[in-house]
Amino acid sequence: MSAVLALDGVVLARGGSRVLDGADLRLERGERLALVGANGAGKTTLLRALVGLEKPTAGRVVAFGRPCADEPDFRTVRRRVGLLFQDPDDQLFCPTVQEDVAFGPLNLGETPKAAFATARATLDRLGLDHLAERITHRLSGGEKRLVALAGLLAMAPEVLLLDEPTNALDDANRARMLDLLAGLDATMLIVSHDRPALERLATRAVVLQGGRLEPAIIHRHPCPTPALHIHGLDDDHRHELETAARRA
Amino acid sequence: MSRDLLAPLDPRTRLLGALALILAVLSLDGPAAGLLAVAAAFGLALAAGWRPAGLARRLVHVEGIMAALFLVLPFTTPGTTVLHLGPLTATSDGLLLALGLMLRVTASALIVLALLATVEPIRLGQALARLRTPVRLVQLLLLVLRYGALLRAELRRMREAARARGFRGGLSIHALRSFGWLAGMTLVRALERAERVEEGMRLRLWQGALPVAAPGRLGRADAAFGTGVLALALLAVIGIR
Ligand SMILES: Nc1ncnc2c1ncn2[C@@H]1O[C@H](COP(=O)(O)OP(=O)(O)OP(=O)(O)O)[C@@H](O)[C@H]1O
Numbered sequence: 156m157s158a159v160l161a162l163d164g165v166v167l168a169r170g171g172s173r174v175l176d177g178a179d180l181r182l183e184r185g186e187r188l189a190l191v192g193a194n195g196a197g198k199t200t201l202l203r204a205l206v207g208l209e210k211p212t213a214g215r216v217v218a219f220g221r222p223c224a225d226e227p228d229f230r231t232v233r234r235r236v237g238l239l240f241q242d243p244d245d246q247l248f249c250p251t252v253q254e255d256v257a258f259g260p261l262n263l264g265e266t267p268k269a270a271f272a273t274a275r276a277t278l279d280r281l282g283l284d285h286l287a288e289r290i291t292h293r294l295s296g297g298e299k300r301l302v303a304l305a306g307l308l309a310m311a312p313e314v315l316l317l318d319e320p321t322n323a324l325d326d327a328n329r330a331r332m333l334d335l336l337a338g339l340d341a342t343m344l345i346v347s348h349d350r351p352a353l354e355r356l357a358t359r360a361v362v363l364q365g366g367r368l369e370p371a372i373i374h375r376h377p378c379p380t381p382a383l384h385i386h387g388l389d390d391d392h393r394h395e396l397e398t399a400a401r402r403a
Numbered sequence: 404m405s406r407d408l409l410a411p412l413d414p415r416t417r418l419l420g421a422l423a424l425i426l427a428v429l430s431l432d433g434p435a436a437g438l439l440a441v442a443a444a445f446g447l448a449l450a451a452g453w454r455p456a457g458l459a460r461r462l463v464h465v466e467g468i469m470a471a472l473f474l475v476l477p478f479t480t481p482g483t484t485v486l487h488l489g490p491l492t493a494t495s496d497g498l499l500l501a502l503g504l505m506l507r508v509t510a511s512a513l514i515v516l517a518l519l520a521t522v523e524p525i526r527l528g529q530a531l532a533r534l535r536t537p538v539r540l541v542q543l544l545l546l547v548l549r550y551g552a553l554l555r556a557e558l559r560r561m562r563e564a565a566r567a568r569g570f571r572g573g574l575s576i577h578a579l580r581s582f583g584w585l586a587g588m589t590l591v592r593a594l595e596r597a598e599r600v601e602e603g604m605r606l607r608l609w610q611g612a613l614p615v616a617a618p619g620r621l622g623r624a625d626a627a628f629g630t631g632v633l634a635l636a637l638l639a640v641i642g643i644r
C-alpha cells in the first residue's frame with residue numbers, strides 16, 4: 156500500500172505528559188480522512204508531527220514512502236504538504252494579502268512576476284480577489300482563514316492538513332470553504348469539531364483517544380434520532396461498517 | 404477627513420516628494436519665506452483631505468517643542484537687545500531665528516501629515532524597499548509594523564477581557580499584581596507567537612530570503628506631482644540667492 160503520510164507507533168510528550176502514545180496512522184492517496192477527538196487530545200500535535208514541527212521520542216514519521224527524521228527530510232516533505240494552522244494569525248505575516256499568498260511560490264523558486272501571477276490566480280479561484288491589496292492584520296478572522304488557505308493552495312500541495320478549517324467562519328464563508336475543499340483533488344487530513352462538515356467531506360474517520368488512533372465512523376442513526384455523530388467502533392457499528400464495505 | 408485629492412499618488416512619489424519639499428523648506432531663509440511655506444503646506448494638507456481642526460490637534464505636539472525654542476533662543480543669541488528680564492536679555496535676532504525655525508518646522512510637519520500620514524505605514528515601508536533602501540532595514544520596519552499591531556491587539560484583548568470582568572485598575576495590590584500579569588502574559592504570548600510564525604514560514608519553505616513587495620505602477624498623477632515638487636524646490640533654492 157502506498158500511504159502518502161504515515162505514523163508508526165509515534166510517542167510524543169508535550170508539557171510532561173504523553174500526548175501521542177503509540178499512534179499509528181496511514182493517510183492514503185486521494186482520501187479525505189477526518190481526525191476527531193476531545194479538546195486537548197493531541198490532534199494539533201499530531202499534525203505538527205507530520206510536518207516535522209514536533210519530534211517524536213519514539214516511533215517514526217513516514218512521508219511519501221520515506222522515513223523522515225531531521226529538518227532536511229521534512230523540507231522536501233513540506234513542498235508537497237500544506238498545513239493550515241488553527242490560528243490564522245500565526246500564518247499570515249506579509250504586509251498585504253497578495254504578498255502573503257505569493258510568499259510560498261517565491262520560496263518554491265518562482266520569479267516575483269510569476270509568483271504574483273500565481274497569487275492573483277489563486278485568489279481569483281477562491282473568490283478572494285477583492286482582498287488582494289488589503290493589509291493582512293486588518294482582515295476579519297474569517298477572511299484571515301480563507302487567505303491563509305489561499306497561501307497554501309498557491310503552492311499546489313498534494314496533501315492538505317487542515318486544523319479546524321471551518322472554525323470561526325460564518326455560514327456563507329463556511330459553505331464556501333466546504334465547496335472549495337470538496338472540489339480539490341488533494342489528499343486531506345481534516346481535524347474538526349464541525350460534524351456536518353466532516354460528514355460532507357470525509358471518506359473515512361479516526362478518533363484520537365489516550366494517545367492512540369482508532370477507526371471511527373461518521374453517520375446518522377436512522378430515526379428517531381437522526382442527529383449526526385462520530386464514535387469508535389463497538390460491535391454494532393463494526394457490523395454496520397462491514398455492511399457498508401460489502402455494498403461498496 | 405474629507406476627500407483626498409492626493410490619493411492616486413504612489414507611496415514612492417510621496418516619500419521622495421516629501422523629502423524634496425522638506426529639504427526645500429529647510430533651506431528657506433527668514434520669516435516671510437517661512438510664512439509662505441506654511442501657507443503652501445497647509446494648502447497641500449487640505450488637498451490631502453485633512454480638516455483644519457485635525458491638523459491643529461496634531462500640530463499642538465510639534466508647537467509644544469517649538470515653545471521651548473522660544474524660551475531659549477532669544478536669550479542665548481547675540482544681537483540687538485529688545486527686552487530685559489532681570490539678568491536676561493532677549494535679542495531681536497534670537498526672536499527672528501526662533502520664528503523662522505518654528506515656521507519651517509511647522510511647514511515640514513504639515514508636509515509629512517499631507518503626504519505620509521494619509522497612507523498605511525506598511526505601504527511606505529514597501530515604497531522604501533522599492534527605492535532600494537537596504538533590505539534588512541525595510542524588513543525590520545515591516546515586521547515591527549506587522550507585529551507591533553499584533554502585540555497591541557493582544558494587549559488590548561487582554562485588557563478588555565480584564566475590564567469585562569470588572570477590573571478597574573488603580574493602585575491596590577490586586578491591581579498592581581494584575582498589571583504585572585498582563586505585562587508578563589503579553590511578552591510570553593509575543594514570544595510564542597513569534598515562534599509559531601517562524602514555523603509557519605518554515606512550512607512554506609522559507610529559508611531566510613525576504614518577502615518581496617508586490618509590483619506597483621507609477622501613473623500620470625505621480626508625474627504631475629513630481630514635476631510640481633521639482634519646480635517648487637528649484638524656486639526655493641533660487642530664491643535663497
Ligand atoms: N506549547 C505547549 N506546551 C505544553 N503543552 C502543550 C502545548 N501545546 C499543547 N500542549 C498540551 O498538549 C496536549 C495536546 O494539545 P493539542 O493542541 O494537540 O490538542 P488538540 O487536540 O488540538 O485540542 P483542540 O481540539 O482544543 O485544538 C494538551 O493537553 C495541551 O495542554
Ligand SMILES: [Mg+2]
Binds near residue numbers: 198199241318
Ligand atoms: Mg488543536
